[in-house]
Amino acid sequence: MPQDPAIPTTNTEAAPASPQDARLLTTEEVARLLRVDPSSVRRWRAEQPPQGPPFIRLSERVVLYDATDLQAWLDTRRTTPGTRRRAA
Secondary structure, X not given: OOOOOOOOXXXXXXXXXXXXXXXXXXXXXXXXXXXXXXXXXXHHHHOOOOOOOOOEEOOOOOEEEEHHHHHHHHHHHOOOOOOOOOOO
């Protein structure tokens, strides 16, 4: 599936975050891309079990999201009209 051009995969302004040049996003950046309030993204993380896209907790106050993980999560949420989803 083609990647959403709205979700950056590389950061040209800073050093790569990992050997794979992963682009790490803040909660606010993820919220802006998904067009939701940052409190929604935080609430998804606090749910038990956690909801929303996979995240990386660096510390109690620092949480980041890998752009590749975000795109993969969005792909699992896609509904294509006219197709049936197989029961899991």
